[in-house]
Amino acid sequence: MSHVSPDNDDQAPGSKKGLSLPISRVRLIMKSSPDVSNINQEALFLTTKATEMFVQHLALSSFNNGQGKESRSLSYSDLANAAEEMETFQFLTDILPKKILARDYLKSLEQMQEEEEAVDL
Amino acid sequence: MAERPEDLNLPNAVITRIIKEALPDGVNVSKEARRAISQAASVFVLYATSCANNFAMKAKRKTLNAGDVLAAMEEMEFERFMEPLREALEVYKKGQKGKKEVSEQKRKDKEKKTDSENDKSREEDEEEERMEEEAEAENEVEEEEVEN
Numbered sequence: 001m002s003h004v005s006p007d008n009d010d011q012a013p014g015s016k017k018g019l020s021l022p023i024s025r026v027r028l029i030m031k032s033s034p035d036v037s038n039i040n041q042e043a044l045f046l047t048t049k050a051t052e053m054f055v056q057h058l059a060l061s062s063f064n065n066g067q068g069k070e071s072r073s074l075s076y077s078d079l080a081n082a083a084e085e086m087e088t089f090q091f092l093t094d095i096l097p098k099k100i101l102a103r104d105y106l107k108s109l110e111q112m113q114e115e116e117e118a119v120d121l
Numbered sequence: 122m123a124e125r126p127e128d129l130n131l132p133n134a135v136i137t138r139i140i141k142e143a144l145p146d147g148v149n150v151s152k153e154a155r156r157a158i159s160q161a162a163s164v165f166v167l168y169a170t171s172c173a174n175n176f177a178m179k180a181k182r183k184t185l186n187a188g189d190v191l192a193a194m195e196e197m198e199f200e201r202f203m204e205p206l207r208e209a210l211e212v213y214k215k216g217q218k219g220k221k222e223v224s225e226q227k228r229k230d231k232e233k234k235t236d237s238e239n240d241k242s243r244e245e246d247e248e249e250e251r252m253e254e255e256a257e258a259e260n261e262v263e264e265e266e267v268e269n
Contacts, residue, residue: 018212020135029129029163030170030185038184041217042210046190047169049209053202054165055136056143058158063144074144076153079161088198091168092161 023048061086131162169193 026048030039039047059074065085066078077099083092136159140150170185172193177185187210194202 018209020139021131022135025128025131026166029131029166032129033167033170033174035178036170036174036185040184040186042187042213043173043185043190045213046187046206046210047166047173049206050169050190050194050199050202051131051162051166052139053205054199055139055158055162057199057201058161059140059143059150062154063148068148072145072147073149073151074140074154075151076157079154079157083161091197092164095160095164096157 019045019048019052021048021052026051058082058089058092061089129163131159133159136162168197172196 023044027039027044030036030044030047058079062078062082063069063074065082066074068074068078076096080096080098083089083096084098133155137150137155140155140158144150169190170193173185173189176189176192177183191203191206194200194206
């Protein structure tokens with residue numbers, strides 16, 4: 001569609017600390033972890049920075065290993081594949097489950113039932 | 122502290138910007154993919170925190186420090202982050218030194234930060250709204266013209 005340029009103006013560049021993500025929010029997430037009592041400023045800074053790097057890394061690796069390189073797109077399934085195939089992203093498999101089509105699911109369900117019936121007989 | 126589950130999400134506008142900057146120009150990232158990356162980032166924070174906390178507990182410390190976070194990266198097999206993180210930390214430390222009263226004022230800082238947290242989240246909200254407006258504008262070029 002139209003070439004919208006104002007997009008770039010709005011890049012409210014990160015804070016004075018060279019971070020884009022809000023430290024306050026990252027601290028909130030960290031503190032939601034039950035055993036954590038105190039976090040010093042440096043640890044907070046590093047975790048925030050690491051999270052930014054992680055987002056870049058996850059997006060880029062999923063894109064590079066994904067199906068959308070030619071169509072220039074990044075889709076959910078590229079992410080789910082990355083979580084499954086790349087070792088460093090394995091901790092994400094629970095929140096990035098692979099999707100299957102309903103008809104495939106029903107088919108496999110039918111198969112399972114047939115097998116069960118076969119066993120019963 | 123986290124009263125609503127959304128409080129554990131990272132701001133979408135910022136996540137979207139980081140993704141865009143990481144990918145080659147013109148790559149389209151689906152809404153679902155963006156949401157998934159954002160959730161993944163929250164899980165990453167929790168995972169890193171729990172790893173770092175294990176190191177602190179082993180050393181019988183109650184406060185997570187930079188070394189714990191770096192050790193966590195190694196354990197999570199994100200060694201590739203360690204060198205850039207160390208460099209960023211050095212820059213950060215230099216910036217902190219310039220502010221003088223670091224250690225003594227830490228407590229006061231904490232109080233101040235809770236105040237400024239509110240400001241920040243307000244800014245985030247505004248930013249998100251702006252993004253939404255833009256997204257709409259892309260779909261409805263006519264409206265955009267009217268606004269301009």
